[in-house]
Amino acid sequence: MNSRQIVLASRPKGLPGYENFRFENKVLADIIEDEVLLKASFISVDPYMRGRMNDVKSYASSFQVDQPIAGGVIAEVIDSKSKSFAKSDFVLGNLPWATYSIEKGENLRKIDTSVAPASYYLGILGMPGLTAYFGIMDIGKPKTGETVLISGAAGAVGLVAGQIAKLQGAYVVGIAGSDEKCNLIKEQFSFDDAINYNTSRILKKSIAAACPNGVDIYFDNVGGKITDAAILNLNFHSRIVLCGQISLYNNTEIPVGPAILPRLLTRSVMLQGFIVSNYSNRFNQGLEYLAKWLGEGKLKYTETIISGFDNLPEAFLGLFSGINKGKMIVKI
Amino acid sequence: MNSRQIVLASRPKGLPGYENFRFENKVLADIIEDEVLLKASFISVDPYMRGRMNDVKSYASSFQVDQPIAGGVIAEVIDSKSKSFAKSDFVLGNLPWATYSIEKGENLRKIDTSVAPASYYLGILGMPGLTAYFGIMDIGKPKTGETVLISGAAGAVGLVAGQIAKLQGAYVVGIAGSDEKCNLIKEQFSFDDAINYNTSRILKKSIAAACPNGVDIYFDNVGGKITDAAILNLNFHSRIVLCGQISLYNNTEIPVGPAILPRLLTRSVMLQGFIVSNYSNRFNQGLEYLAKWLGEGKLKYTETIISGFDNLPEAFLGLFSGINKGKMIVKI
Numbered sequence: 001m002n003s004r005q006i007v008l009a010s011r012p013k014g015l016p017g018y019e020n021f022r023f024e025n026k027v028l029a030d031i032i033e034d035e036v037l038l039k040a041s042f043i044s045v046d047p048y049m050r051g052r053m054n055d056v057k058s059y060a061s062s063f064q065v066d067q068p069i070a071g072g073v074i075a076e077v078i079d080s081k082s083k084s085f086a087k088s089d090f091v092l093g094n095l096p097w098a099t100y101s102i103e104k105g106e107n108l109r110k111i112d113t114s115v116a117p118a119s120y121y122l123g124i125l126g127m128p129g130l131t132a133y134f135g136i137m138d139i140g141k142p143k144t145g146e147t148v149l150i151s152g153a154a155g156a157v158g159l160v161a162g163q164i165a166k167l168q169g170a171y172v173v174g175i176a177g178s179d180e181k182c183n184l185i186k187e188q189f190s191f192d193d194a195i196n197y198n199t200s201r202i203l204k205k206s207i208a209a210a211c212p213n214g215v216d217i218y219f220d221n222v223g224g225k226i227t228d229a230a231i232l233n234l235n236f237h238s239r240i241v242l243c244g245q246i247s248l249y250n251n252t253e254i255p256v257g258p259a260i261l262p263r264l265l266t267r268s269v270m271l272q273g274f275i276v277s278n279y280s281n282r283f284n285q286g287l288e289y290l291a292k293w294l295g296e297g298k299l300k301y302t303e304t305i306i307s308g309f310d311n312l313p314e315a316f317l318g319l320f321s322g323i324n325k326g327k328m329i330v331k332i
Numbered sequence: 333m334n335s336r337q338i339v340l341a342s343r344p345k346g347l348p349g350y351e352n353f354r355f356e357n358k359v360l361a362d363i364i365e366d367e368v369l370l371k372a373s374f375i376s377v378d379p380y381m382r383g384r385m386n387d388v389k390s391y392a393s394s395f396q397v398d399q400p401i402a403g404g405v406i407a408e409v410i411d412s413k414s415k416s417f418a419k420s421d422f423v424l425g426n427l428p429w430a431t432y433s434i435e436k437g438e439n440l441r442k443i444d445t446s447v448a449p450a451s452y453y454l455g456i457l458g459m460p461g462l463t464a465y466f467g468i469m470d471i472g473k474p475k476t477g478e479t480v481l482i483s484g485a486a487g488a489v490g491l492v493a494g495q496i497a498k499l500q501g502a503y504v505v506g507i508a509g510s511d512e513k514c515n516l517i518k519e520q521f522s523f524d525d526a527i528n529y530n531t532s533r534i535l536k537k538s539i540a541a542a543c544p545n546g547v548d549i550y551f552d553n554v555g556g557k558i559t560d561a562a563i564l565n566l567n568f569h570s571r572i573v574l575c576g577q578i579s580l581y582n583n584t585e586i587p588v589g590p591a592i593l594p595r596l597l598t599r600s601v602m603l604q605g606f607i608v609s610n611y612s613n614r615f616n617q618g619l620e621y622l623a624k625w626l627g628e629g630k631l632k633y634t635e636t637i638i639s640g641f642d643n644l645p646e647a648f649l650g651l652f653s654g655i656n657k658g659k660m661i662v663k664i
């Protein structure tokens with residue numbers, strides 16, 4: 001079986017470019033006992049993957065140069081020597097960016113496409129949805145009437161986090177990078193207000209105006225100047241759900257900014273950095289709620305789907321210019 | 333009755349100086365029902381008071397220009413029209429920097445000088461001791477064998493925090509500003525190791541060497557560059573007990589430093605800013621433990637006592653150059 005795959009051609013310095021990716025052909029061996037042959041259906045591109053391109057120890061292991069990029073993939077079982085999977089099953093796995101791949105059955109999870117479209121398992125019923133769920137429910141813990149401010153609000157995690165906060169009775173304000181995104185989150189995703197950070201003159205004041213009672217929970221997906229402005233609006237005993245720092249992922253030097261600790265001290269702020277795998281023993285609980293709310297229409301969902309295996313690098317790079325609304329997915 | 337008092341002559345810009353204080357004479361009225369006449373015995377000088385000299389809303393109200401500085405004071409009751417207090421009682425109160433003062437009984441707490449010397453109620457059995465107790469026990473929560481790193485380790489809070497962490501079975505490393513302080517905390521206060529930040533060439537590496545298993549809890553009293561170096565040594569799932577930022581209190585502009593959030597994110601760090609009054613409904617519990625440990629010899633204590641009401645400004649200013657070992661107290 002011939003497969004096409006994308007390897008890390010070189011480690012990016014700063015913003016990645018097409019030169020960091022290389023397409024290759026690969027001939028797959030025959031599957032053996034316990035293995036399945038997979039055909040990729042949807043491949044996920046996620047901001048955290050930028051960190052894996054660096055040669056730095058972090059929570060996710062580094063990609064190796066000349067080895068395939070890998071991440072969340074929904075694939076169809078083409079052939080199986082695993083008792084757990086049959087032909088035509090759809091599975092979720094951490095798989096290479098490849099049109100076809102071979103994986104042991106134990107590393108795959110079957111998905112139920114009668115509950116939701118397959119691609120949803122890379123988004124609202126997958127890692128981003130769980131990230132939003134545990135970030136809001138376990139760290140932020142909004143009480144009725146509290147104000148929740150979300151950066152990257154129109155992204156895969158932000159869109160879900162804001163809606164979950166609304167379901168808890170919070171007043172939810174999103175920060176996004178265009179009027180189109182701001183309108184989207186207000187009109188279709190039930191956010192109470194939205195701030196376009198690209199047109200705000202003084203973001204600190206725009207946040208203060210949109211959050212007249214101050215900010216009780218700041219769900220941070222972006223970091224940098226947006227977060228510096230958010231921190232100036234935090235209430236006493238507020239919480240920061242530290243989920244992402246996409247605005248800093250491409251910095252080549254350690255970014256410098258105002259010291260935030262004096263403010264966090266005087267306001268008795270709690271901050272919790274987290275990665276979704278911290279909650280892996282409770283994924284079932286999270287997925288149960290997400291599927292229930294989705295089925296009841298209490299959570300809405302959108303994704304930006306780019307078609308074609310060859311467009312994977314473009315889709316990934318687009319995360320850093322914010323071309324996506326909701327989860328970015330590549331349909332193979 | 334004639335009293336001498338110290339008022340805020342002007343708001344300091346940056347490091348305070350003697351010019352910000354003015355001594356005045358004041359004639360006290362006769363006490364009326366429920367009031368007591370007090371003679372100051374020990375007056376506390378504390379880093380947080382620097383913030384009260386600014387005209388900025390914070391957790392503690394601002395001092396007013398031409399009005400007395402005020403803070404923790406141990407005083408002897410000279411005359412009483414309160415049913416709760418008798419002559420010769422010793423009391424703790426938030427009182428003006430004055431040789432004599434009048435206060436309502438309801439604002440005073442009687443202290444038991446048979447349990448510990450009166451001055452201890454401004455330190456290990458007072459606000460700094462409670463700060464250390466709740467910071468370690470409620471926020472840091474050290475487990476046996478974890479590494480606790482404490483900045484400002486030879487200060488009023490740090491000395492107690494380190495010893496409480498030791499009682500919980502932690503490996504405790506202190507950061508202080510002189511070899512004398514480092515020797516003190518190791519030899520007399522049971523710290524496992526100490527780092528002199530003034531002689532360390534690369535503080536990040538000194539911390540790494542002193543904390544071979546990384547840092548599980550960072551108890552921060554100082555902020556700034558010391559904290560930047562500490563954060564680079566934090567373990568996964570570590571905690572920051574955000575207690576003080578004395579190195580930044582005299583900054584006239586917002587201090588700038590490396591962005592810390594990316595590191596707190598990838599290490600899943602929890603940070604909690606706090607002020608001791610957040611735990612006011614549990615002060616009795618904290619004081620019970622502190623008194624018990626002190627009585628059993630499990631907590632040791634030291635204070636730097638400066639004599640003379642006229643030396644109050646000098647003692648306060650000395651906090652920022654670190655002349656004190658343990659709690660700084662002025663004996664009147």
